[in-house]
Amino acid sequence: MNENNCPGCQSPLSWKDGQYYCEACQHPVKKKAFCPDCEDELEKLQACGSASYFCNHCNELKSKSRVKVVFEFA
Template sequence: MNENICPVCEEELEWTGKYHCSACDENYIKVGFCPDCDAELEKLQACGAANYFCNSCNELKSKSRIRFEFQPE
């Protein structure tokens, strides 16, 4: 089951170096929000692993708790 769904038409987004909806012909970015304070998270990526940091809470957040949203590029 793919979690990358277009917020407009609910079709599956393709990864082409960015998220793209063929049906809407629109590109999207995937943005994570803190589960505790709802602030936008900073993505930290190193050695193939991605971590998410909340500047408001000043701590790392578990990827399983993050609310992701696709926003137009």
């Protein structure tokens, strides 16, 4: 299972004011998803409580289990 850890100190991230936040670094953190095929950043689509990822370069939906998720300081 993929953990939501800070890119700087590897501490677990918390959810604060609608975004990820590292309490140890006191920094907001952004979550980005990348296409497993072309490595372009994916667009997150949310509907009815579920999330899907769409690659504009490949022009297709990508499986959540295949995307590469990266956390970086906002």
